Amino acid sequence: MKKKKAAALIIAGVVFLVLLLASSWYSVTFNESRLVVPINLSEYTFRMKDLPMICSVSLFCLYIIYLSVLLIKAILKNKMGENSMKYTRNLNPKLGYLGFLGFAGFLGFWTYHLNQNFSAFVFFLFFGFFGFYYEGRMSNTLMDERYKENRLKATVKSYQISTAIIFLALIILGQGRAMISLDFTLIAFVVVVTLALALQLFLSQYLLYRYDHSEPSEESEESEE
Amino acid sequence: MPDFECRLKKFRQMKDMTQEQLAAQVGVRRETIMRLEKAQYNPSLKLAIDISRAVDAPIEEIFIFE
Numbered sequence: 001m002k003k004k005k006a007a008a009l010i011i012a013g014v015v016f017l018v019l020l021l022a023s024s025w026y027s028v029t030f031n032e033s034r035l036v037v038p039i040n041l042s043e044y045t046f047r048m049k050d051l052p053m054i055c056s057v058s059l060f061c062l063y064i065i066y067l068s069v070l071l072i073k074a075i076l077k078n079k080m081g082e083n084s085m086k087y088t089r090n091l092n093p094k095l096g097y098l099g100f101l102g103f104a105g106f107l108g109f110w111t112y113h114l115n116q117n118f119s120a121f122v123f124f125l126f127f128g129f130f131g132f133y134y135e136g137r138m139s140n141t142l143m144d145e146r147y148k149e150n151r152l153k154a155t156v157k158s159y160q161i162s163t164a165i166i167f168l169a170l171i172i173l174g175q176g177r178a179m180i181s182l183d184f185t186l187i188a189f190v191v192v193v194t195l196a197l198a199l200q201l202f203l204s205q206y207l208l209y210r211y212d213h214s215e216p217s218e219e220s221e222e223s224e225e
Numbered sequence: 226m227p228d229f230e231c232r233l234k235k236f237r238q239m240k241d242m243t244q245e246q247l248a249a250q251v252g253v254r255r256e257t258i259m260r261l262e263k264a265q266y267n268p269s270l271k272l273a274i275d276i277s278r279a280v281d282a283p284i285e286e287i288f289i290f291e
């Protein structure tokens with residue numbers, strides 16, 4: 001995206017947000033907070049004083065929709081660019097250390113104990129970032145047909161393993177007898193699913209690296225050249 | 226493991242090419258050529274044709290399937 005377009009988008013966002021805040025203030029001050037506090041839409045009747053709020057909300061919604069469309073277009077464009085790429089992306093293997101963020105998932109035990117909130121278990125997903133280490137070690141590699149074949153093999157294998165784990169967890173935890181309460185069953189399921197997804201992220205990179213490097217007699221040919 | 230004999234090394238040496246040069250010519254990595262020569266990798270038809278053109282030898286003489 002060009003700098004001018006990005007600046008215009010940011011300015012438009014700020015303007016629409018200011019309009020929204022101003023119309024909210026107007027509604028709270030002069031219009032009995034209509035359309036600011038929740039209302040029953042089936043009993044709604046239009047008043048001229050509602051117009052600023054309706055306009056600003058509509059503009060803001062259109063802006064969000066436009067941003068979403070831009071985001072989807074950018075993702076699709078990146079995907080298409082990926083297909084035409086000849087070399088793997090350049091990545092520092094040290095990014096693999098981000099995998100240690102996965103230990104934040106253990107916070108879930110604490111937050112559950114504190115206020116029955118177990119969303120922190122989802123942080124276990126970060127364990128998948130350990131895969132960046134292997135991706136980094138394969139930075140700037142020519143993606144020839146053997147690489148693509150290995151990548152496909154690694155992806156399929158990693159999906160097979162993670163799907164098998166989720167499937168088993170579904171069967172075992174679905175019985176409802178394995179845990180003391182429904183809460184614990186749900187927690188166990190969330191933990192298993194996030195760990196399985198993290199494993200999938202990691203394995204797809206690790207297996208690709210292993211398939212590409214660990215086949216026997218790699219270096220013996222060097223001396224002959 | 227693919228079940229075939231590969232005589233690529235012989236034809237490559239006859240053309241006085243290194244693995245690196247052949248790899249660059251057919252658009253793959255040197256490691257891929259190395260595995261091909263050891264019959265540890267089964268190439269696609271396109272790669273087989275590219276290699277046969279690069280070393281000036283018929284495909285059926287480079288890759289021998291039993």
